[in-house]
Amino acid sequence: MAKIIDLPKLSPTMEEGTLVxxxxxxxxxxxxxxxxxxxxxxxxxxxxxxxxxxxxxxxxVGEGQTAKLGQPVAIFGAPGEDISAxxxxxxAASQSAAAPSAPTQTPAPAPxxxxxxxxxxxxxxxxARPAPSGPAxxxxxxxxxIAGLVLLAPKRDVTSVPAGTPGGPSSPxxxxxxxxxxxxxxxxxxxxxxxRITAADVERAPRASAAHDxxxxxxxxxLTTARRESEVKPASQMRKAxxxxxxxxxxxxxxxxxxxxxxxxxxxxLREQMNEGVDPQKAxxxxxxxxxxxxxxxxxxxxxxxxxSWIDGNxxxxxxxxxxxxxxxxxxxxxxVVRDADRKTVSAISAEVRELAGRARAxxxxxxxxxxxxxxxxxxxxxxxxxxxxxxxxxxxxxxxxGQARDVPVIKAGAxxxxxxxxxxxxxxxxxxxGALGAQFLQALRALVEKPVKILL
Numbered sequence: 001m002a003k004i005i006d007l008p009k010l011s012p013t014m015e016e017g018t019l020v021x022x023x024x025x026x027x028x029x030x031x032x033x034x035x036x037x038x039x040x041x042x043x044x045x046x047x048x049x050x051x052x053x054x055x056x057x058x059x060x061v062g063e064g065q066t067a068k069l070g071q072p073v074a075i076f077g078a079p080g081e082d083i084s085a086x087x088x089x090x091x092a093a094s095q096s097a098a099a100p101s102a103p104t105q106t107p108a109p110a111p112x113x114x115x116x117x118x119x120x121x122x123x124x125x126x127x128a129r130p131a132p133s134g135p136a137x138x139x140x141x142x143x144x145x146i147a148g149l150v151l152l153a154p155k156r157d158v159t160s161v162p163a164g165t166p167g168g169p170s171s172p173x174x175x176x177x178x179x180x181x182x183x184x185x186x187x188x189x190x191x192x193x194x195x196r197i198t199a200a201d202v203e204r205a206p207r208a209s210a211a212h213d214x215x216x217x218x219x220x221x222x223l224t225t226a227r228r229e230s231e232v233k234p235a236s237q238m239r240k241a242x243x244x245x246x247x248x249x250x251x252x253x254x255x256x257x258x259x260x261x262x263x264x265x266x267x268x269x270l271r272e273q274m275n276e277g278v279d280p281q282k283a284x285x286x287x288x289x290x291x292x293x294x295x296x297x298x299x300x301x302x303x304x305x306x307x308x309s310w311i312d313g314n315x316x317x318x319x320x321x322x323x324x325x326x327x328x329x330x331x332x333x334x335x336x337v338v339r340d341a342d343r344k345t346v347s348a349i350s351a352e353v354r355e356l357a358g359r360a361r362a363x364x365x366x367x368x369x370x371x372x373x374x375x376x377x378x379x380x381x382x383x384x385x386x387x388x389x390x391x392x393x394x395x396x397x398x399x400x401x402x403g404q405a406r407d408v409p410v411i412k413a414g415a416x417x418x419x420x421x422x423x424x425x426x427x428x429x430x431x432x433x434x435g436a437l438g439a440q441f442l443q444a445l446r447a448l449v450e451k452p453v454k455i456l457l
Contacts (some may be wrong), residue, residue, distance in 0.1 A: 002057060002086055004078030007067045010039055010046040011367040017041050018066045018237055019073070028056050037073075042241030043370060044334070055079050060090060064173065066234075066418065096414045117308055168195030172232050172276040177202045242332045246391050252394050253310075253429040258438045263450045264405050265420040267291055274346070283347075289325075289379045290350040292402055294455050296377060297321045297341035299444040306441040309395040310431040316395075324373030324393060327357045334360045335393060337373045346455065381405065387423035397432045398441070401425040422449075 017039040017433045024036055030050045037048045054076035061073045061191040072090050094407050168190035174197055188205050190197035275285045300307040300321050321342040324335040336356035338349055359365050378390040381404035390401040403423040410419030428438045448454050
């Protein structure tokens with residue numbers, strides 16, 4: 001018997017996902033644990049594997065489309081099985097869910113005698129207006145998708161056009177594709193619902209081959225130049241998650257900041273000694289960030305009260321030292337976790353960080369590899385940043401922002417001499433870390449960084 005397959009929860013914080021790629025085609029036989037599709041979640045691109053056997057009879061969500069958690073995405077069944085009733089039920093459920101959001105037209109009341117004040121503010125009347133165009137029209141709103149399924153898609157025109165009429169509604173992605181192919185979107189006939197222009201319609205349309213078919217170029221006169229339109233880009237699942245978590249952090253976590261200038265001359269000398277003679281083909285060279293990870297782990301052990309979080313109205317004291325490391329990726333950043341960093345050598349931390357960072361950039365990290373950290377490090381020194389303040393990653397209690405090592409004049413033995421300094425900023429959650437406690441942590445960190453042999457013991 002045919003059945004509907006819903007989008008499962010592929011990460012603990014997932015609320016919706018973008019279907020990046022279907023791994024199976026309609027008509028393919030599916031076994032349990034077969035890869036059905038790849039789905040971009042708020043954490044990474046995850047594998048969506050089959051929980052049932054059967055034949056993939058229909059895809060309800062197309063590649064590049066976003067679906068909510070638990071939303072129907074496919075129909076399984078026996079080859080040749082009639083699934084028209086199931087398709088209709090999906091469409092009916094989608095229309096029912098979307099119905100409350102539709103605007104209701106309220107007729108204007110008949111004119112009656114009323115006080116002057118009341119006449120000055122007549123009841124609002126919903127009037128029909130032409131659909132807007134341009135950036136303001138790219139508001140995200142519910143619109144009918146495959147097989148009547150309600151999906152989130154950019155809205156350009158809420159009106160339908162007669163079949164065979166060019167210039168129907170289209171999404172920003174489709175309009176961008178048309179621009180890249182040198183096509184006028186208003187001259188393409190849409191085959192989608194209500195005359196909507198799809199990517200397939202654009203790909204089928206012939207490219208402009210003659211001068212009169214190509215869009216007219218903008219002509220500059222004097223100092224006047226053509227204006228470039230802003231482009232509405234749908235946010236990725238990762239960017240949405242980053243936005244949600246950082247807003248939550250800044251709104252609910254009482255941040256305060258402690259800054260310090262650390263003498264890193266000895267630390268840099270130690271790094272150079274550790275990397276001397278290292279064959280880059282056989283071993284990974286240690287970075288300044290690797291040394292800071294180990295130093296922070298040992299500082300948390302030296303000041304155990306600072307290794308705490310505020311969770312559900314309670315202070316949670318951690319007896320493990322799992323350090324989250326901020327890694328920049330194409331669409332934002334992720335924080336893979338180095339477990340038990342206080343118990344690992346600097347070389348082991350270095351190899352692990354590079355392995356995690358490589359898989360992070362390839363979107364191959366598992367959700368559990370990005371959860372459970374107790375403290376974060378964010379280093380922008382490699383970008384030439386002197387100092388900055390980072391946002392706490394809840395429920396962690398602190399995050400250390402590390403700037404670049406700088407050549408500065410210093411006083412040594414009463415005389416001016418060249419030195420190496422690095423600015424660090426500690427962001428603290430005031431609910432669990434007070435000013436004095438945060439200062440004690442920085443003192444412990446300074447002692448380790450300025451006499452780095454202790455890091456290796």
